[in-house]
Amino acid sequence: MNLYLSGPSSKLLKAAIQITGSKSESNRSLLLRALYSNVTISNISNSDDAEVMEKGLKISKGIVDIHHAGTAMRFLTGYFASQESKEVVLTGSQRMTERPVKVLVDALRNLGADIEYEKNDGYPPIRIKGKKLKNHSVSLPADISSQYISSLLLIAPSLEKGLELNLIGKITSVPYIKMTLALLNEIGVETSFDGNTIIVTPTTSVEPTSLVVESDWSSASYFYSIVALSAVGTVIKLSAYKRNSLQGDSVLSEIYQKLGVYTVFEENTIILSKTADLKPGNLNLELSDAPDIAQTIAVTCFGLGIGCHLTGLHTLKIKETDRLEALDIELSKLGASISVTDKALTLEPTENITADVAIDTYNDHRMAMAFAPLAMKTTIIVNDAEVVSKSYPDYWKDLKQLQFSVKEL
Incomplete structure (x- = not known):
């Protein structure tokens, strides 16, 4: 048209x-609701990105096609990697297969994730076999897309030992990282952001919380x-x-x-x-x-x-x-x-x-x-x-x- x-x-x-x-707030909130069922959300974005994120979170096996939604690609990579018994191939549009995910995949592998590239090394589509991630400390370049960082932070409270994330260099898009941490705090997860180190405390359950986007x-x-x-x-x-x-x-x-x-x-x-x-x-x-x-x-x-x-x-x-x-x-x-x-x-x-x-x-x-x-x-x-x-x-x-x-x- x-x-x-x-x-x-x-x-x-x-x-x-x-x-x-906001689709940024919506997609973060949707992932937290998937991890903690007593989290509710109002004013969710009616965007395509939020729609594919919501659909993707409901899939346990098979193909998850997120089309052009880069946020969903990054967030769902972390989510599926940390979910035992789920196995999916995460893919998207032609442009999505040209957008790198290597930094995030390497970080998740360091935490213990089982992720393989289906075609080109460093790019979607990726096959993810969900498992319990037992490691709790990882480092990332600080000047990358904040979505890589937020993907790790969002799943962090569900990990057995939480997460210590060390960012190397000058941090990019700090407000988006702070948005993620603020939403974690809002549902009762303890976090700290001191210098270039972010710590998220493991949290098995949260009180009923309503997130307003x-x-x-x-x-x-x-x-x-x-x-x-x-x-x-x-x-x-x-x-x-x-x-x-x-x-x-x-x-x-x-x-x-x-x-x-x-x-x-x-x-x-x-x-x-x-x-x-x-x-x-x-x-x-x-x-x-x-x-x-x-x-x-x-x-x-x-x-x-x-x-x-x-x-x-x-x-x-x-x-x-x-x-x-x-x-x-x-x-x-x-x-x-x-x-x-x-x-x-x-x-x-x-x-x-x-x-x-x-x-x-x-x-x-x-x-x-x-x-x-x-x-x-x-x-x-x-x-x-x-x-x-x-x-x-x-x-x-x-x-x-x-x-x-x-x-x-």
Whole structure:
């Protein structure tokens, strides 16, 4: 499905939108519920990723196909490795078979796991024969995807001796690690995070606990972009959000204030207001703690005609696509002057945006959603637009609520 997008006739927007639960929190909570049956969850994400995670956790033998869901691949690898009597082959889409799992598999093997590669060494599909993991100490490079680390932490309380995890080097995506630990604490598991060492205490049972999943801050980023590209006086309300969020992408409220978007927390709602037409000469950001919002920020800056230099993006190379390469290609089509390395992006200021460009999405939900706000400035085409279902199935419907014209080609 390819969509032709144009923005609302008035650039002064007023709307209130309910956003689905965070898939990051949902998938962590679903795994904890699988380990401890008296954990309940509300406001689970309606995304494809959460759906395949929930289905995968119910399988004991045979093929578990998680399609494009990288989080599910990492989390289910740890889960099945620690579950006695379960034997599965964990696989996914063609792109998933190109995304490395070796660091996680090696760590689990060091704990005693029985995991074999079905085809290419270091990559899915993998065959996992669940067993009791008797070792309790393991080391990992600290600059890898935090999902590898969280996969180990989530199963840690169910291990006989718990887990001591030593991270070597500078840690990437710390907020996601802290999110995992906070959820463990919420169900009654004791943890410590001191320097580069994380300890999780073994826990055989927990008290009945209800986990409430906060709405997704990554999804909120696209509305921050829309507000930044709108007229002064625009107000968009998003729910349901917490002032003390577990999600690293909540840093959006600070970043977008530099672009004239002011955030107010009111009960379980964030109110985004365009207060001024701010155009800093160049936006310099280090995003190693929140790399998933890099695409949104780069596109916003391009739409505003300002430059940016974004660093800390090394994990974007192994996402649903090579996101840095994809940004380079697609922004260049629109007339941007952009350069990327393996961990950074630099965009030069430009006032000209080419109309009616077809944006390729590379099976990456964030490519589709990050580029859509540019319809505030020009008409664009989004190819394979249904990819948004991976994290935000209602995205196009919610843009229509803002009076965007969304037409299928």
